[in-house]
Amino acid sequence: MPDFNHLIQEDRVHRDLYTDENIFKEEMRKIFGAVWVYLAHESQIPENDDYIMSKLGLRPIIVTRDSGGTLRALYNRCTHRGATVCRKEQGSTKAFACPYHGWTFLNSGKLSGVPWPEGYADDFSDAKFNLAQVPRVQSYRGFIFGTLNLDAPSLEDYLGPARTPVDQWLDRHPGGKVAISNANRLKFSGNWKLAYDNSADGYHVIFSHRSLLAMENRLLTEDEKGMAFYKDKPDEAPMYVQYFGNGHHFKDKRPNIENRPGALWEIEGPHPGMEGYEEDLRARLGDKADRVLDIASSEPVNINIFPNLLILGNHIQVLQPVSMTETDTTWYGTAVIDEDNELEGAVDDVNAIRMRTQEGFPNFGEVDDLMNFEQIQEGLAAEEDEWVYMHRGLGVEGRITTDENGVITGPATDEVFMREYMKEYKRLMLSEPELKIEREVT
């Protein structure tokens, strides 16, 4: 067992965290098994019998809303010989039939049929023949999580203070909800933690995203669009970074922007169709147009739910480890649903703008980060040069505060969130969680 007390220190972590196959294997158990892991969004399986494929770590999972309406995370693995029983990304069905020998399972996981059962001496009502499933599956306002750890806290407690920004992110939309549309799907040749380390990092922005900042402001005389507020002295700006416990962190850029309708829209970089739609919406909605346009704009927050859910802008980004040095990063776009017509008929226009605003960052920002993550992985091949530093802000007087709930706050470029989540990572890697699957269908 690696010595995690040595590998994770107050100011730095060891390269092994990103390069050691054994550590990666342990993570799939002690993290992507033992904590609440994001699996899917309820809007992807809105009706009973809907399903979508997912992963719990490397375990192939089918998230179903079964015929009785219960959310489940079934192992996509036939109990007979191990073949996957579902091979379509997403769909609707009451049962999954294994393509190999025809064993059939209800979308609750229960075995419903075996061809020529007279050839078996078994009683197939024995639960051992039902699909394995994740014993705890729960949704928080549409975000579906699962864990194999019966000792894990409740999902609400696990999310803890991170629930507040998640609630705020949802509540800015009509009905307090969004629906996933489809995704900008990217991947990189690097360890998954490189993306999690970056997710609240305000230090990299003007360097890693230099080309994006230049691009968004190329038609202006002053830099004022997008993330231009990172220029000059970002630590003196009102934005901040926070650590919530349980590995979750948060970067809040909203305080940089005036708290009035239309302020968010004003800093949006250029996107296809924006001027035409804006003129049209202003003509139709008058003063109300500002609020509507803000909903089409990117929300300036990064809410990072350990280990794999990153809510930022209007995206629901999911990190999926593929191997120690391969990670999928999927940027699900979200659409507004307006059942009560709060937007006075403008919802389709809002979504048409919003799809374009959402394409901007994955196209012109994320690709540069991913190249930098890959180049970290390259650099970490240097075996004797062991340490990765994340000590910005450490020991600097007056930089970091902790409130009565244990929430830690620092300036936007501070690496305090990395150090804190690494402490939690260490605690998890030193633990011996008991992981359980369930086969009884209740």
Add this chain to the structure above:
Amino acid sequence: MNHDPSKTSHYIGNQYYADLVQNYSDWQGDDNEISDPILRESCRRFLEKEARLLESDRHDDWLGLYAPECLYWVPASVGGGDPRKEVAVAFDDRRRLEDRVFRLQNEYAWSQQPISRTVRLVSNVTVFACDEPSIVMVRSNFLITEFQAGDKRSYTGWSGHRLQDRDESWQILVKQVNLIDCDQNLRNPSIIL
């Protein structure tokens, strides 16, 4: 009112989206194929020229092949989907296309440092007539091999060009690029396809 599509984006709106989805539905019927070898040859030469400009990083010249009000569209779902309700791998109007070229020419675009080398094969060029006599739709298959920093990878699929006959040459109104893996996770999709 006249708007410069390089500076402001007015032409992408509900009408444009509706026409786009319509124009890219059911356009490859056998009955619509144009067999005229001269026309087909001129389309083929045009697509080969486009590939050549991109292979040699002549991005400004490449932009010159496009109409002022144009679209470069790489759907993220098979069949194109509805861009009003879906994000695309890329959905660039004129201004965003110029943004894209600006960024590629910026030495701080790390995803393109070093700059990728590409070789592009274009084949199976088939030309289809549409309702407007001055416009043709062209389907072609492509195989792009990209080399960057010791790594060789490829993009393949088919393109649907909507071309306008203009001054004895063609101008691209829309280029739709259909990657065979458009709905999968892509590694560093930062070159122009």
